[in-house]
Amino acid sequence: MSNDSIRERLKASEETVETAEVSHGEHPVGDPTHSTHHSYHADLRNDPKRQKSAERAIATLFLLSVVGVVGFCATYVFWPFEFGEDGYEYYTPALGAFMALALLGIGAGAVLWAKTLMVDDETIQERHHLASADEDKVAAAAILKEGLEDTGLARRSLLRNSLLLGGLSLGALPVPLLFSLGRYQHKERALATTGWKQGSRLLDELGRPVKLGDLEVGGVKSVFPDVEGGRRMADSASLLIRMRPEDLKLRESRQEWVVDGHIVYSAICTHLGCPVKLYEQQTHHLFCPCHQSTFDAAAESKVLFGPAARPLPQLAIAVDDEGYFIAQGDFNEPVGPSFWERKPKYPQQPKTDDTNKGH
Amino acid sequence: MASITEKAAAGTGTWVDDRLGSANFVRRSLNKVFPDHWSFMLGEVALYSFIMLLLSGTYLTLFFEGSSREVIYNGSYTPLKGIPMTAAYASTLDLSFDVRGGLIMRQIHHWAALLFMAAIVVHLMRVFFTGAFRKPRELNWVLGVGLLVLGIVEGFAGYSLPDDLLSGTGLRIAYSIALSTPVLGTWVSFLVFGGEYPGGMIIERLYPIHILLVPGIILALISAHMGLVWYQKHTQFRGPGRTENNVVGSRLWPAMATKMVGFNMLVFGVLALLGGLFQINPIWLYGPYDASQVSAGSQPDWYVGFLDGSTRLMPNWELRFWDYTLSPNIILPTQVLPAVLFTLLALYPFIEAKLTGDKGYHNLLERPRDNPVRTGLGAMSISFYLLLLVAGGNDIVATIFHLSINEITYTLRAALFIVPPIVYVITKRFCLSLQRADDALLHHGIESGTIRRLPSGEFVEETVPLPPQYAVLLQTTPERKELAEHNAHRSDGPTPALAGSSPRGFFRPKRSPSDASPEGQKELEG
Numbered sequence: 001m002s003n004d005s006i007r008e009r010l011k012a013s014e015e016t017v018e019t020a021e022v023s024h025g026e027h028p029v030g031d032p033t034h035s036t037h038h039s040y041h042a043d044l045r046n047d048p049k050r051q052k053s054a055e056r057a058i059a060t061l062f063l064l065s066v067v068g069v070v071g072f073c074a075t076y077v078f079w080p081f082e083f084g085e086d087g088y089e090y091y092t093p094a095l096g097a098f099m100a101l102a103l104l105g106i107g108a109g110a111v112l113w114a115k116t117l118m119v120d121d122e123t124i125q126e127r128h129h130l131a132s133a134d135e136d137k138v139a140a141a142a143i144l145k146e147g148l149e150d151t152g153l154a155r156r157s158l159l160r161n162s163l164l165l166g167g168l169s170l171g172a173l174p175v176p177l178l179f180s181l182g183r184y185q186h187k188e189r190a191l192a193t194t195g196w197k198q199g200s201r202l203l204d205e206l207g208r209p210v211k212l213g214d215l216e217v218g219g220v221k222s223v224f225p226d227v228e229g230g231r232r233m234a235d236s237a238s239l240l241i242r243m244r245p246e247d248l249k250l251r252e253s254r255q256e257w258v259v260d261g262h263i264v265y266s267a268i269c270t271h272l273g274c275p276v277k278l279y280e281q282q283t284h285h286l287f288c289p290c291h292q293s294t295f296d297a298a299a300e301s302k303v304l305f306g307p308a309a310r311p312l313p314q315l316a317i318a319v320d321d322e323g324y325f326i327a328q329g330d331f332n333e334p335v336g337p338s339f340w341e342r343k344p345k346y347p348q349q350p351k352t353d354d355t356n357k358g359h
Numbered sequence: 360m361a362s363i364t365e366k367a368a369a370g371t372g373t374w375v376d377d378r379l380g381s382a383n384f385v386r387r388s389l390n391k392v393f394p395d396h397w398s399f400m401l402g403e404v405a406l407y408s409f410i411m412l413l414l415s416g417t418y419l420t421l422f423f424e425g426s427s428r429e430v431i432y433n434g435s436y437t438p439l440k441g442i443p444m445t446a447a448y449a450s451t452l453d454l455s456f457d458v459r460g461g462l463i464m465r466q467i468h469h470w471a472a473l474l475f476m477a478a479i480v481v482h483l484m485r486v487f488f489t490g491a492f493r494k495p496r497e498l499n500w501v502l503g504v505g506l507l508v509l510g511i512v513e514g515f516a517g518y519s520l521p522d523d524l525l526s527g528t529g530l531r532i533a534y535s536i537a538l539s540t541p542v543l544g545t546w547v548s549f550l551v552f553g554g555e556y557p558g559g560m561i562i563e564r565l566y567p568i569h570i571l572l573v574p575g576i577i578l579a580l581i582s583a584h585m586g587l588v589w590y591q592k593h594t595q596f597r598g599p600g601r602t603e604n605n606v607v608g609s610r611l612w613p614a615m616a617t618k619m620v621g622f623n624m625l626v627f628g629v630l631a632l633l634g635g636l637f638q639i640n641p642i643w644l645y646g647p648y649d650a651s652q653v654s655a656g657s658q659p660d661w662y663v664g665f666l667d668g669s670t671r672l673m674p675n676w677e678l679r680f681w682d683y684t685l686s687p688n689i690i691l692p693t694q695v696l697p698a699v700l701f702t703l704l705a706l707y708p709f710i711e712a713k714l715t716g717d718k719g720y721h722n723l724l725e726r727p728r729d730n731p732v733r734t735g736l737g738a739m740s741i742s743f744y745l746l747l748l749v750a751g752g753n754d755i756v757a758t759i760f761h762l763s764i765n766e767i768t769y770t771l772r773a774a775l776f777i778v779p780p781i782v783y784v785i786t787k788r789f790c791l792s793l794q795r796a797d798d799a800l801l802h803h804g805i806e807s808g809t810i811r812r813l814p815s816g817e818f819v820e821e822t823v824p825l826p827p828q829y830a831v832l833l834q835t836t837p838e839r840k841e842l843a844e845h846n847a848h849r850s851d852g853p854t855p856a857l858a859g860s861s862p863r864g865f866f867r868p869k870r871s872p873s874d875a876s877p878e879g880q881k882e883l884e885g
Binding site: 041076081082083084091092093094095096097099100101102103104106107108109110111112113114115118119120121122123124125126127130178181182183184187188190191205222224232233234235237267271272273274275277278289290291292293303305306307308309310336337338339340341342343344 | 390391392435436437456459460462463466467495528531532534535536538539540541542543544545546548549550551552553554555556557558591592600603604605606607608609610613614615617618620621622623624625626627628629631632633634635636649650651652653654655656657667670671673674675676677679680681682683684685686688689692720722753754764765768
């Protein structure tokens, strides 16, 4: 800002000082004539020429809307829109641009109209007092009280108590209906079991059984139980990892759960159930992309970092006569996130009772 | 011509008034005065986004099929041809590729939801920092907090519907959070999902919740919210002629109403631009939901992000006792934290009134600096929220800045407890400095840049008194208890302006009496 303009502003404010008296009597917050409100309308009031040019500008904006609508319709009809056609990727942007033109034209025109040609002088309106007058409050309370006395609620204790009981019992009415919403029967068993069964082969994502030797050292594969719909079971997705047998650090009872450095974990995070699928072969770390829980795949997937509290359950595997991987049974503990009825300890052997889950 | 239209209008008006007696209401409504300020438009942005959500959403329901029935995709998006998926995902693909104008409506709908939530949050901050929630408007504040929570629920339900990989991941997390609820967890999660995840019912259930139940409640609450604004009349900032007992502004008819309609169209126009030109939620790139798949960098929509952040920062505490498991690592950041935050938020007007003992009506707004404690608390809360939001994208931050995700997490854990108090202190101090600067302006005037040398040799800067329309604002600001206390504790006494010297302190070197020594004078002269 130049020095001149600062001087002008200061001069202007000095003039206001001279001409204005701050009143503290009737209006504790001063005199409304010194409002900072700026009315463009007031500028244009006595200037027909500027009024005319404002009118033209507004009309132009309104007409742009017509252009937008015509463009939108033309794009809709004539522009190629099927996937793969030449220029189809511009179909939606073109529709959006024309739609925006139509809406912005009307909107900007209306705002400009209101700001230039319509009266928006500052007006003062009194607020009404929100609280009722005292006699109204007293009268309302009296009517309420009188009515309550008429009902005899206070005197007739039988009526009052039976109404209370009846009303409260209504609250229980929807409860049976809630039971229809979920299949609660055997819910603990549903949570504790997966699709894995004794002897079920490990299938890859395309449904092919995985054989010993399919995986290189350092390799990893998503595996699913060889049962009806096993590929889609949300609790059965698992991860087959191969590392050097000497890298595995397993407790004695789990030595028999692995085959030549091949180890299988549930892929369902013990935190919030996301698939834990990012494997770092140098460090043997398994990483959950949702909340960054990190597990050590070499050491029974011990939790190394993040909000998960428990290791991923491990699936005991073996190899059948034809050389394919099979499960020794179901996971020994529930997979996935924790829940109230989850027990602190589960037996350290694969579940081999042949339970059908009814997926 | 004009007379014919006038006659027709008069006739219609009379016809309606004979039956409804509407003239009195119309007269008062059209003459109603609204204070004008740019920050009052933030709530309007939310309202207009909501209208766009209803319009675009209604269009989408005509094509979307909220069903988890399995179909084989046979639409025109060739990369997914022949792949089994749910009808929900397939119909969303059809909306994106086979319905002319379907994609733009989908994208406008999603952008409108993001803008709706953003406008609500910014509007909430405006109401908070200006003290607009004080008596008599506490109830409207509570309604507003209800709308914020419902907006989050509605948004989550909405982006969970297409059954793409991202939405399915979010749903599984929601299921797991419900599952971790103490005692009732398995019942609640089975009730909502129909059985063990995925349960096969959730899309069928979310759909009516998303298009009927929650929007119906939101619509009712918005009506009540605006009805109360209308009935209690809008607050106004301090200004010449403005008191606690009046409203100074523009009449609704015609300029204000025209501006509102115009602004509505402008918001719609911006949404059309966003929906047309900026891709959002390209579900065809994510693929259909598969419980065994997840993509790295999975992120919820921004308004859920702070809860994802709290979940990521939480240490892995889990308690196992007798035959049960309790999971503070899940319930603290996902159930307890939002419950506490939103309860505190909803009760804030009552808490503040209780602590300050303020029982008066307030129709004049405060500037943030006028209330350093509240502004400090607000800034503190924003810093807490932003840290959680950053934590929700800690993997993205790690990728972009090549940092260790573990270190980011540890740092953010500590920052969550250290930063907000610091922000509180700094903000409060900043408000006090602004108040002192106000005082200086009021009592000392505007610096003119003109230096005058007095006969004694002293240099002084000439000042110009504050113009009355601004002076009156500062003279009438509420009592500044904190500033008085603050001044009493300062070594250099009250606000310098009050003492008649030039302003100094926070951003200027403190002057001690020795500054006025001959050496100092020489420097000035030289």
